[in-house]
Amino acid sequence: MNVLKTALAIGWLGAAGLALAANEKPNILYILADDLGYGDVSCLNPELGKINTPHMDRLAREGMTFTDAHTSSSVCTPTRYSILTGRYNWRTELQAQVLMGFDQPLITPDRLTVAGLLKEQGYRTACIGKWHLGLGLPTIGGEAMDTEGLTNVDWKGAIAGGPVDLGFDYFYGISASLNIPPYVYIENNRVVGDEIVMHKKGRKGPKEKNFDDVQTLPILTRKTIEYIQRQDASTPFFIYCSLTSPHTPLVPTDEWKGKSGIGDYGDFVMHTDAIIGEIVDALDAAGLGENTIVVVTSDNGCSKWCGTAKLLEQGHHFSGIYRGSKGDLWEGGHRVPFLVRWPAKVKAGSMCDQLISLNDLMATCAELTGAPMPATAGEDSVSFLPALSGKAIVSSRAGVVHHSFSGHFAYRMDRWKLLLAKASGGWTSPTEEEAPADALKAQLYDMEADPGETTNLYASHPEVVERLYRQLEADVKRGRSTDGAAQRNDVDEIVLWK
Known part of the structure; x- marks a missing residue:
């Protein structure tokens, strides 16, 4: 198991000591960007990045930066399912791709969500932003x-x-x-506005007459x-703030056009960074910042449809x-800020x-609040609460599963990563x-020696391939990892094997 690069001298915090009394339970503000790449945050990529993100950099200075965090999938819907349920998406009927706006709900009514767990612990719970997990729209x-x-x-x-039916x-x-x-x-559960017209640009479909994506x-x-x-x-x-940016369409307001010098995506x-700053500033101005856990992350990596070649x-x-x-199955698909x-x-600055994995929110919230975790919830979630106090995460999970847009699997265990794909497994x-x-039919990389995944060791380490594959197979068959x-x-x- 890896250890912390920065040893934190916080002796008064133990893993058990972080399970707090009811009147001490921290607020949780979970900000999820949409298609924000690991290298888009300037403090994570000072040498190879061209975008300035002062507000996220400030959060890094004032808190902890995780450098090996991963989404369960390299696309939107599956990751969001795993964040809110602590369960891998491929355990559902969604074996590849994403849902569309008129698809039925992916989260079943009987499944406990992070919001439901926290609500049971006395939290007010809000979801603001992009849902993308299916909705039961009514019909005439x-x-x-x-x-x-x-x-x-x-x-x-x-x-x-x-959301209001799911905690x-x-x-x-x-x-x-x-x-x-x-x-x-x-x-809540009603469409806002009175007049629905047909939107005739991009993906055609119904829109509220005054809906403006720039706003x-x-x-x-x-x-x-x-x-x-x-x-x-x-x-x-608990606020699950699911932003719509910087996913396409690239629609910065006029104030931000031209600011980055590298086009609409950078702008x-x-x-997006400025929005995050506004929200955190509002939290602090309300006197709530001290005991609020603010998480900023992304649902997957930067999208090629944003113009990655030009970038x-x-x-x-x-x-x-x-x-x-x-x-993709390669790191850029699922390693996120x-x-x-x-x-x-x-x-600060740790x-x-x-x-x-982003699956880990469920178990972390359970440990944080002392909430019981039913056997039928959070099957793939491990608490990262000890890491916040500079301790090793105690995990019964042998490794982490990655999943691509097209449904290809990869498995990460310690330094090794096995990809059950010949190439990217996605769009790259x-x-x-x-x-x-x-x-070769698959890929194996030593992520410590070769984080850029340039040298495929699949043929030279059959024993490692066998060990990782058998563990992946077991995690899938048991219905939990x-x-x-x-x-x-x-x-x-x-x-x-696809």
């Missing part, structure tokens, strides 16, 4: 939805299976990404700040030293190189279809 007369013409959606009816007290946001219809705002990020920011301003120190809160990242030409390496981008600020407990060239005819009673996956068969 309750008939099956006309998925082609969308002529029978009841835009005034109650939406089922969304959140409050929701304000959009159904999916800014490039996926319907283009409407939803508050979405500012609106979500205002809603988040207003929610913070309604809180007080007597009741802890949108800088806008590289301009000298901006969006994944830092790592290979690949969104959608992960910044944690908690002034009351976490040492670093952690322990391996964590060479894709699986572009792989040379003589390419942590200690506890075996659970059923939602599908009868999960195919490891």
Whole structure:
């Protein structure tokens, strides 16, 4: 197991000492950027990056930077499922790709979410921003939805299976990404606005007449700040703030256009950074910053659809030293920024190189609040709470599973990473279809010696390949990767080799 690069002298914090009394439970503000690459944050990529992110850099100075944090998948919907449930997405029917705006909910009503767990512990819970986990949009007369013409959606009816049915007290946001219809705002379980028209640019589909994607990020920011301003120190809160940026469409406001010098993507990242700063400043101004855990991370790496080729030409390496981008099994697809600020407990300017996954929020919140974790919840979640006090994470999970847009698997255990794919497993060239005819069937990398994944050791270390593959196979079959009673996956068969 890796150890912390920075030893933290916080003797009064032990793993047990972080499980707090009810009146001491910290607030949690979880800010999830959309398609923000590891190398897009200037403090993580000072030599190979061209974008200035002073507000995220400030959070790094004031808190802890995790340098080996990973999403469970290298695309949107699967990662969001794992964050909120502590369970890998591929245990569900979603074996590849993402949901669309009119798809049914992926999280089943009987599954405990992070929000549900915290609500049981007395937290106020809010989801503000992009949902992208499916919604039960109502239809006129309750008939099956006309998925082609969308002529029978009841835009005034109650939406089922969304955030307020899954542990959140409050929701304000959009159904999916800014490039996926319907283009409407939803508050709690109702569409906001009166007139629905057809949007005829990009992905065509229904939109609320006044919906303007340029204003979405500012609106979500205002809603988040207003929610913070309604809180007080007597009741802890959990805000899952799921930003729509810097995912396409690249729509920075006029204030940010041209600021980065490398185009719309750089401008949108800088806008995103400023938004994060506004939200944290509002938290501090409300007197709530000291005992609030602020997490800033991303749902996957930078997307090639943002113009990655041009970014590289301009000298901006969006994944830092790592290979690949969104959608891939290579590190650039799933290694993400992960910044944690908690002034009351976490040492400023600290670093952690322990391996964590975004699945781990569930178990961390359970340990933090002393909440019981049912055997049927958080099957793939491990608490990183000890790391916040400079201690080693005690994990019953042997390794971490990575998953690509096209459903290819990879497995990371200690220094080794096994990819069950011939090439990127995603969108970066060479894709699986572009792989040379003589390419090996899989890839093995020593991530300590070769973090850029340049030297495939698959043929020279068959014993390591066998060990990692057998562990991956066991984690899949048991229905969980942590200690506890075996659970059923939602599908009868999960195919490891695509």
